[in-house]
Amino acid sequence: MIPRNNKKINPVRSSRAAVLRTRVSGVSETSNGIKVLVVGGAGYIGGAVTELLIAKKIPFSVYDALVYEHQYLKPVDFIYGDIRDYKKLKQVLPKYTHVIWLAALVGDPGCQIDEWMTRAVNVEPIKWLVKNYKGRILFASTCSVYGKSDKMLDESSPLNPLSFYAKSKIEAESYLVKHPNTLIYRIGTAFGLSDKHSRVRLDLAVNMLSFKAVNEGKLTYFGGTQWRPFIHVKDIAMAFVNGINNKAKGIHNLNRENISIGDLAKKIGKLTKCKIQATEHPFQDERNYHVSADKARKAGLLKGLKYNLEHGIQDISSLASFSRVSPEESTVHFNDKHLAGLMKDNKKIWKKRI
Numbered sequence: 001m002i003p004r005n006n007k008k009i010n011p012v013r014s015s016r017a018a019v020l021r022t023r024v025s026g027v028s029e030t031s032n033g034i035k036v037l038v039v040g041g042a043g044y045i046g047g048a049v050t051e052l053l054i055a056k057k058i059p060f061s062v063y064d065a066l067v068y069e070h071q072y073l074k075p076v077d078f079i080y081g082d083i084r085d086y087k088k089l090k091q092v093l094p095k096y097t098h099v100i101w102l103a104a105l106v107g108d109p110g111c112q113i114d115e116w117m118t119r120a121v122n123v124e125p126i127k128w129l130v131k132n133y134k135g136r137i138l139f140a141s142t143c144s145v146y147g148k149s150d151k152m153l154d155e156s157s158p159l160n161p162l163s164f165y166a167k168s169k170i171e172a173e174s175y176l177v178k179h180p181n182t183l184i185y186r187i188g189t190a191f192g193l194s195d196k197h198s199r200v201r202l203d204l205a206v207n208m209l210s211f212k213a214v215n216e217g218k219l220t221y222f223g224g225t226q227w228r229p230f231i232h233v234k235d236i237a238m239a240f241v242n243g244i245n246n247k248a249k250g251i252h253n254l255n256r257e258n259i260s261i262g263d264l265a266k267k268i269g270k271l272t273k274c275k276i277q278a279t280e281h282p283f284q285d286e287r288n289y290h291v292s293a294d295k296a297r298k299a300g301l302l303k304g305l306k307y308n309l310e311h312g313i314q315d316i317s318s319l320a321s322f323s324r325v326s327p328e329e330s331t332v333h334f335n336d337k338h339l340a341g342l343m344k345d346n347k348k349i350w351k352k353r354i
């Protein structure tokens with residue numbers, strides 16, 4: 001290409017400039033017109049998704065209300081916004097061919113704080129999105145929708161939500177399946193580290209148990225017979241990126257390993273060399289399910305997934321052993337504690353005006 005001012009281009013400099021442009025705005029020339037809006041991209045899974053979009057040179061922006069952050073330092077295009085602000089979304093969305101929708105109130109205890117607010121964040125914006133967006137939607141639902149069952153579950157298995165969180169995701173799915181181009185992942189419990197910027201969630205089984213094992217030198221777990229599907233947060237990101245150019249639509253389970261909490265605790269005990277102890281106390285969280293991700297595998301959505309449980313346990317135990325996460329376990333690492341604190345202080349999403 002001849003530059004307009006006829007000046008010679010230094011190829012090294014210009015390629016550096018291109019790389020810089022890519023890192024700052026997330027834009028590259030090789031993406032065939034694709035532009036992704038990562039809604040809720042400042043969160044735990046969002047950290048891994050944005051990292052992979054950068055690596056794959058797929059142009060994107062993040063849209064987030066920073067519910068858990070004071071600042072967003074990742075050098076990518078960022079739009080501060082609430083998903084309940086339809087006026088803003090209406091202006092933003094037409095610029096994007098794809099939406100990866102991660103924003104939600106997440107987790108059983110956090111969603112129980114105020115069911116009205118949970119619907120306002122997890123359901124109403126989805127209803128609006130389905131009516132107002134024509135591009136491809138990739139949506140994060142949860143395996144919690146299955147609740148409790150001893151059978152291996154697939155996408156046609158009966159739903160048995162045990163929490164308002166799971167109910168809100170089922171309702172969101174019911175609108176999304178009517179959209180002509182939506183891929184819904186029912187995701188197992190995430191674990192591991194996502195990127196250098198985003199908050200570590202310590203309210204997730206593998207992360208919480210690994211952190212406690214290293215931090216306290218012993219691990220006491222309740223129950224232990226319940227099964228759960230797990231997946232590394234970076235593998236979730238890979239599945240979302242795989243879904244961008246894939247034709248798959250509708251509901252797909254997304255997990256890598258099913259394991260009982262007891263066996264998980266034993267694995268963590270072995271890797272961190274800490275004592276483990278089961279207690280007879282009844283476990284409050286009754287969820288128990290094994291989930292098959294065969295449908296996603298057959299659709300080619302699991303290509304490149306590579307992180308096992310050991311990897312995630314290692315991620316969190318090395319953070320804990322160097323005290324890179326405060327041993328006091330700041331409430332920001334726990335969705336419910338942080339949301340309850342924001343509610344008490346009438347901050348962020350709890351404010352009357354968006």
Ligand SMILES: NC(=O)c1ccc[n+]([C@@H]2O[C@H](COP(=O)([O-])OP(=O)(O)OC[C@H]3O[C@@H](n4cnc5c(N)ncnc54)[C@H](O)[C@@H]3O)[C@@H](O)[C@H]2O)c1
Pocket residue numbers: 039040041042043044045046063064065066067068081082083084101102103104105106107121140141142143186187188189190191201204335349
């Ligand atoms: N982490 C898991 O184990 C897991 C498992 C299954 C499904 N999921 C789903 O994946 C998605 C992401 O989960 P996560 O673990 O990254 O959670 P997270 O809480 O770390 O991230 C959620 C993000 O959404 C943003 N957000 C919340 N309310 C908002 C609002 N009103 N407007 C704009 N932004 C808002 C938050 O600021 C945050 O950055 C969620 O939809 C969750 O239900 C997560």
